[in-house]
Amino acid sequence: MNSEFEQLLHDVESFIASGASRSDILLNTCKLLKDKVYHYDWVGFYLPDGQGSTLILDSYFGKSTEHTTIPVGKGVCGQVAENKKLKIVQDVSLEGNYIACSTDVQSEIVVPILKDDQFVAEIDIDSHSPSPFTIDDEKFLTSVCQKLSVLF
Numbered sequence: 001m002n003s004e005f006e007q008l009l010h011d012v013e014s015f016i017a018s019g020a021s022r023s024d025i026l027l028n029t030c031k032l033l034k035d036k037v038y039h040y041d042w043v044g045f046y047l048p049d050g051q052g053s054t055l056i057l058d059s060y061f062g063k064s065t066e067h068t069t070i071p072v073g074k075g076v077c078g079q080v081a082e083n084k085k086l087k088i089v090q091d092v093s094l095e096g097n098y099i100a101c102s103t104d105v106q107s108e109i110v111v112p113i114l115k116d117d118q119f120v121a122e123i124d125i126d127s128h129s130p131s132p133f134t135i136d137d138e139k140f141l142t143s144v145c146q147k148l149s150v151l152f
């Protein structure tokens, strides 16, 4: 992982250690990642409802979106909730099961947060850059999600 991502991971660890509420920690994480990583243009967290059939938008930073609820299985977010596996879409125009939030978005990465192998939340990042995500983004965001799992 590059040194910029290493530093951001330390910052997320500090948020968690601060004892702030879960929603404040998630919001601070959204702001940090959107502000510091050039190709992260919208960062948000979706959490499953009580039944586990719908995702509800929790903290986010970026333009407001009408997609505040997403059925599990629908869109990139819904697929990740169903499969519990990270998904990268380097070109959203080629993704059949995709929910468009803004025409500016070209690519997306969604990473699940698992606790005891159960899906408890996911981080969703939209990018205005074409094909920007690398193995470094995967490693970094997987580590962020592992750290945040203690909040659930």
Ligand code: SME
Residues within 6 Å of the ligand: 044, 065, 067, 070, 074, 075, 076, 077, 078, 097, 098, 099, 100, 101, 108, 124, 126
């Ligand atoms: N594009 C997502 C919907 C959420 S917005 O990106 C905020 C999807 O296909 O699930």
